[in-house]
Structure formats: structure tokens, C-alpha cells
Amino acid sequence: MRELSDRTGVAVPTLKFYLREGLLHAGERTSPNQAQYDDSHVDRVRLIRALIEVGGLPIARAAEVVTAMQTPGMPVSSVFGIAQRAVSERALPDDTDATYSAGAVPSDARGPLPTRTTGEALIAELCAARGWAVHANNPGLAMAARVLDTYESLGQRRLLAVLDAYAAAADRVAAADLAAVAAAAEETRGDLSVMSDVVIVGTVLGDSLLAGLRRIAQEAESFRRFPAPPPAASATPHQQDPPC
């Protein structure tokens, strides 16, 4: 176990903790108080750390994910669903209620239609326009709708204008994601466990990658549009040095 700790950089008590939580499979017993850990354990620990640190998953979600990963015949679509739920459920607390305690509806009673929310309606429209066919329980639906509703409630209706561009971007990203899965399938002649790996890692870490690239592109685009930030005097020190 010391060796496993050394090879992964994770403290021994933490490894014990992961064993307890079912994140890490037990080693092969050699005696009542001795076990042998192999490369599969090293890989598993690395994956766990990646999901938690880079992907930001809580440990319970990571446990679900790795459990699903080692279930033998799990079809790709199910693995996708599990990965998606894992990264989404930290953003969707429990039941998406607004907790408005009293007369808190934002002032204007909208149309009498039984439409759930503006956001949901917009997303449904978007799906129709793009030909996206998904299950109603796809966590992305609630997530995206929630953001749109929040834009509205913050009086940022102008931000709804970004929706189409975001959708186009999402399409591109999803195409790349699935292409990676397909490539893995081809290389390994449809080895489900390899495909699961790609799906899990790609889905969970992909969010971070995309977010990071977005920040870079934002700053670059910002320079393009507002080349010299107005030479305003401010209390905090700003860094407006030359870009790298």
C-alpha cells in the first residue's frame, strides 16, 4: 500500500478512505492483513484524482462513475448518461425548485399557457430547430433551461442572444466527443471498457477543457474588440501588460 501511495502521490490514509468509500477496488489478499495492489489500482487512483481534482466531482459521484465503468456489459449510452449525471448533479442540487417563499414570482404573471418555464420552452425550441432528439431526463435540459431562466430573472434578457452560437458550439463539441468514442471503438474493435473510459474521461474532463479554452478565447476576443482598455483610474491594480 505504501508503494501504491508512492506511485500515485496519494497519502495512505486517503487510499484507505477510498477503499472504504468503494472508489477503489480491494487488492488481492495474500494474508488476513496483507494485500497486493497492481497497476489497475494505480490507474484507478489516477482516474479518481482526475475526476475529483480536474473534473470537480464529489466523491460520491466519482464512486458511481467508477462503479459503472467496471460493470461488464454496460452499453455506451448508459455510460454517457452516468457521466453526464455525475458532472451535472453538482449544479442541479436536488429538485430544481425555486424556493420562493411568498409573493416572490418576479412581478409579472406571464401568459396562461401551461409552459413550464421560459427556459424550458426556449430549449425545446432549440432542440427542434437543431434536430436534437434526447430523453426528457437528460440533465443538460434542466441545466440549460435553468441558466436561461436565471438570465431572465436577473434582467439579462440580452444574453439570450448567445443561445444559438452556444448551441452551434455544443454541436461541434459533441461531434468531436463522439468521433473520439468512435475512433476508440474502431481501434479496439468495440471494446466496451475502453469506450467507457473514453466516454467518462471525455465527458467529465471535457467540461473543464472547454471552459478553459473559452476563457482564452474570451480574452483574445476582448483584445480584438476593445484593443486599449479605457485608461481609467481605479483603486485596484490592473494588469494591462502585453499579451503573450
Added chain:
Amino acid sequence: MRELSDRTGVAVPTLKFYLREGLLHAGERTSPNQAQYDDSHVDRVRLIRALIEVGGLPIARAAEVVTAMQTPGMPVSSVFGIAQRAVSERALPDDTDATYSAGAVPSDARGPLPTRTTGEALIAELCAARGWAVHANNPGLAMAARVLDTYESLGQRRLLAVLDAYAAAADRVAAADLAAVAAAAEETRGDLSVMSDVVIVGTVLGDSLLAGLRRIAQEAESFRRFPAPPPAASATPHQQDPPC
């Protein structure tokens, strides 16, 4: 204060807590133990809840953000930087060290070049290829590089193939983001506070929106590529019903 609580759906003790933490500006004093809260407080509370619940920011980051937002002459580029740091720093713990305690470098000593990491090199290349000019301290650089390094360390080198598509998508998204800011600027003749709002809300919530849309697009694309998931028997119940 009860009224503020009722109008926002946030418990009174929580509002007190936000006041203490500097998230919420104090009300106008009418007597030593009485204060008047107005619409600005309602808006602020809604913004705080949105940043925390939808954007997933920790309270300390939200405090930085709202503080920056109300700083008078803050240039747009600085606001962008603050918003970006707020959404990034939960993914970048402190100093991005690998904490490998002993002989933990993944077995093969790579080339003798002083290149920081493969990820950083790839991102630098990408920036050059796309004409992205950014400061070296842009949090997206570290974030994206980290994900790429993690792909490698997990033996998922094949996922590096998605990078170009992701970058193109990020470009699209950033263009839309900046277009929204520009539109707001035009509408309000360059009102910095309105622009700050758009930048903050767009940056923080945009990540969630994009992530949500990605999940939808992924599932849709998954159906397109793997129309009928192989009829495998598995322990857990799968839902492969008709899409909505």
C-alpha cells in the same frame, strides 16, 4: 429585512450572513437598529444566489465578483479577468503542483527540452495557430493545459484529437459573449456598470449553459451514431425509451 427575505426567498439569517461576509451592501440606516433595503438589495441577492447556485461559485469568490462589479471605473477587461478567475479557481486549487511524493513520474523521461508540460506546449501551439493573444496569467491556460496533461496521464492520448474542435467551439462562444457585451455597450452608450453585469453573468453562467447544451448535443449525436444500443443484458436498469 423580512421584506427582503420574502422578496428573494432567502432566509433572514442567511441575509445577515451575506451582510457579514460583505456580499450584500448594508441598507440605509434609519436608526441604530433599523435599516431600509431597496430594489438594489433584491437584485443583489438574486445575483448572489445565481452565482452560487447556478454558477457554482464559493461565497468568497462571489464576494470578490460583486465587489468588483460595484467598483466605479473598472475597465471591462479587468471585470472579465475577475469573473474568469472566480469560475476557474475552484478548479485550480492553489499552485497546480502534482504532489508526486517519490519516483512518480509516469515511467518515461520525456525529451530534454525545458518545455513546461505537454499540455502547456499544446495550448501555446493552439494559441499561435488561432491567433489568440492572451496574458500568461489567463486562468484558462492553466485549466486547459491541466486537462490535456490529465488526458495523457490517464492514457487517453486519443482524446487530444478533440482539441481543435473544442477550440473552434470556444472561438464561437467567445465571439457571442463579446457580441453581447458590445450590444449592451451600444444600448447603454457604454455604461460600464451594465457592461460589468453582462460580463459577470455571461461569464459565470455561460459555463453552465454551455455544459448543459453539450450534454444535450452529446446525447443527440450519440443517437445518431449508435442508433440502437446493443441489446446487452446488464444488472442496472437502463432507460432506452424513445427520445422526446
Added chain:
DNA sequence: TCGCTATCGATAGTTACAGTATCCATTATG
């Protein structure tokens, strides 16, 4: 074989975060 260290497993403790709860001296309100 002795002694040292490490292991497994269990239980308990720690730190950080995000609130909640309680108390108190006022103060508004019916």
C-alpha cells in the same frame, strides 16, 4: 527468534464551507 515496521480495518477527530440558531439591547408598530 526478537524487534521493528507496516498493514488492515475501525473509530474518532479535523478543517473548510455554508449556513442556522440564540441572545441581547433596542426600536418600530398595533
Added chain:
DNA sequence: CATAATGGATACTGTAACTATCGATAGCGA
């Protein structure tokens, strides 16, 4: 004037993710 609420301070709760300690072995070198 009595009740209820307010602002402010302090203290407490609950969860997440570890971290420390303990006790009974078990391996390994001298």
C-alpha cells in the same frame, strides 16, 4: 405599552473530504 422584529455578535450544526489513532496481526532483517 406590549408584542414582535431588527441589527449585531457569538455560537452551533451538518456535510464533505480527509487525517489521526488504535489494536491486532504479519512480514522481514539481524
